[in-house]
Amino acid sequence: MSAGTSSRRERLRRATLGEIHAAARKLLVEQGSAAVTINAVARQVGMSGPALYHYYAGHDELVGAVTADFFLELTTAMEHARDAHADAPVGERILAACRAMRAWARAHPAEFGWIFASPITPTNRQSDSARHQAGQRFERVLLDLTVELWNTRPFPVPELDDLPASLREQLTAYSAGIDGRLPPEAAHVFLSCWTRLYGLLCMEVLHQLDFAYSDLEPVFEECLRDLSDALGLRA
Secondary structure (H helix, E strand, O other), X not given: OOHHHHHHHHHHHHHHHHHHHHHHHHHHHHHOHHHOOHHHHHHHOOOOHHHHOOOOOOHHHHHHHHHHHHHHXXXXXXXXXXXXXXXXXXXXXXXXXXXXXXXXXXXXXHHHHHHHOOOOOOOOOOOOOHHHHHXXXXXXXXXXXXXXXXXXXXXXXOOHHHOOHHHHHHHHHHHHHOOOOOOHHHHHHHHHHHHHHHHHHHHHHOOOOOOOOOOOHHHHHHHXXXXXXXXXXXX
């Protein structure tokens, strides 16, 4: 097989994968996650279900690949917002990335919900799949900024010995898992901030707070102010 023939086949394969991913996304947005089946996606792109297995071994692999696309879109939006403030203090870049995450999630609720439904777990975070690599790149956006903040302007942290033993053990393991870039007590502050931010955004996108709020932007901004205080950004 000539190099030209191989190159053409690879281009055709990439184009077909793009069609498959677009079809899966269309089904997700218009009909919900249950509609994204191998046969339904295959019909959308004009092929049989068995033919789609030439591209993906099964439903889980297809879901992983499409989820990787969503993660990369979200991460790219956050990185662009961060880099648009490249000369600003790290605190401004953190807030810009957080606001970009909310903007993308609100614009793509089905895709964000899909991401939320398939978290990275301790047992699979070392996977070399595209989905997990994309997920880890997403995780690193705010982690890298928080590490930069910690290295240049350490924020207040609790005494590690004052935390429950189980929490100390988990934070120590997490710190080791990120190569000690944040000590356990700083990791505790980072994870607490992340939990509050991500939790609020998930509740907004999944409409779990509609009973009380019609506009959650002030609540989100209040959350950012609280996180800024926790990270010593408003001192």
